[in-house]
Amino acid sequence: MKIFRLIILILHVGILFLLLGSLLNAYVPPKIFPWFDLLSLGFPVLIILYIILTVFWVFSWKKRAFVFMLIGLPFINPVKRWVNFSTEKKESSGDIKIVSFNIKAGLMGKEEIQNYLKAQDADVILLQEDGGLEYPALKNYHRTQSNGFLTILTKHKLSNEKLIFSEDGGLPSGLQADIEINGRSYRFIDVYLYPFQFEKKMVKLNGNTEENEQKVKGVVKKLIPTFKIHQDQVKKIRTGIENSPYPVIIAGDFNSVPNSYEYYHLAEGLEDAFMTAGRGSATSFHDYKFPIRIDYVFSSKSLRATSYVVDRSVSISDHYPVIAEISLNGK
Incomplete structure (x- = not known):
């Protein structure tokens, strides 16, 4: 079981670094390093895997679950650019x-x-x-x-x-x-x-x-x-x-x-x-x-x-x- 959890941990950290790489598109242009732009295409899959693995640590009663949840906070806005579940009150119609x-x-x-x-x-x-x-x-x-x-x-x-x-x-x-x-x-x-x-x-x-x-x-x-x-x-x-x-x-x-x-x-x-x-x-x-x-x-x-x-x-x-x-x- 320890080996299995180690593999999951390595996978989770790897996905985290890939997600962080996608955020670097704000700073690194494609002509310098286009692979960060490539990562943005896989963002939905990566974030879903990240959430699933975080839930795994929660149910495993591991403290690292809270670490991954905390590190995952910067991805809230990137997720909302794909799916927005905001419950703000709808405003009046625009001009x-x-x-x-x-x-x-x-x-x-x-x-x-x-x-x-x-x-x-x-x-x-x-x-x-x-x-x-x-x-x-x-x-x-x-x-x-x-x-x-x-x-x-x-x-x-x-x-x-x-x-x-x-x-x-x-x-x-x-x-x-x-x-x-x-x-x-x-x-x-x-x-x-x-x-x-x-x-x-x-x-x-x-x-x-x-x-x-x-x-x-x-x-x-x-x-x-x-x-x-x-x-x-x-x-x-x-x-x-x-x-x-x-x-x-x-x-x-x-x-x-x-x-x-x-x-x-x-x-x-x-x-x-x-x-x-x-x-x-x-x-x-x-x-x-x-x-x-x-x-x-x-x-x-x-x-x-x-x-x-x-x-x-x-x-x-x-x-x-x-x-x-x-x-x-x-x-």
């Missing part, structure tokens, strides 16, 4: 309604997407992978110029739109526009970081050990370069945030999970609407069975999210729409 949605170029139903967006009656709609679609059902909205990737639609006055490109000059990673609402201007940034370009068959494991090993290596070979591309894209988007003369709202498909380098640096100085007003799971990408949150809404701290919903009632894309209400009067 504006925002919808962020990766529509996958309308491949799962162009008409259905337009009908859905029209029914939401949002003040601002931020779309990713829009495929250059037209939106005849949204005639009362002002729209940014079509670029095939990102679109912002709004009922309010739209100005100063600008595409954000990373240093390699590749695909646009962001689209910023200033929108005047009730006499005040706000900067909206629609984000679409470089995709990993996975297919289900690439990540689906089977009983063949050798084949699975090759799949894992292939996935890692795609992940590492993408993390480095994201670093450049995040830098450019941060410039748009920091140079804004107005309060900022950024939303979109970040192709990055919570606790990643991308999350920490895009969220810096901003408020995560899900952590403020969301409840339950924030999983927004449903093409795989593994829980993945890659769609977000962040805002300046002078604003405040009053509600945040991942709308799982529709399956018209491989993403679920994210809907947030924002109070423009702050806290």
Whole structure:
């Protein structure tokens, strides 16, 4: 029994160090050490194992259970970025309604997407992978110029739109526009970081050990370069945030999970609407069975999210729409 407990202890400490490694994404960029960003993908599994092993020590009546519980406290906020079970009283509705949605170029139903967006009656709609679609059902909205990737639609006055490109000059990673609402201007940034370009068959494991090993290596070979591309894209988007003369709202498909380098640096100085007003799971990408949150809404701290919903009632894309209400009067 002592040997078994020693093995469990070593495993528990190992998982702890991996979890701590994921927190280092706040400080270490992918171009220096991309493996910390890789750890963020496994955070849900790691934290579940950590909790299970902590419970094991509790039932084993070992004092180390309290040590692991104490050390585990810094992971409360990282967990809440995935699953938020806060019981705070729901606030009144916000001043504006925002919808962020990766529509996958309308491949799962162009008409259905337009009908859905029209029914939401949002003040601002931020779309990713829009495929250059037209939106005849949204005639009362002002729209940014079509670029095939990102679109912002709004009922309010739209100005100063600008595409954000990373240093390699590749695909646009962001689209910023200033929108005047009730006499005040706000900067909206629609984000679409470089995709990993996975297919289900690439990540689906089977009983063949050798084949699975090759799949894992292939996935890692795609992940590492993408993390480095994201670093450049995040830098450019941060410039748009920091140079804004107005309060900022950024939303979109970040192709990055919570606790990643991308999350920490895009969220810096901003408020995560899900952590403020969301409840339950924030999983927004449903093409795989593994829980993945890659769609977000962040805002300046002078604003405040009053509600945040991942709308799982529709399956018209491989993403679920994210809907947030924002109070423009702050806290």
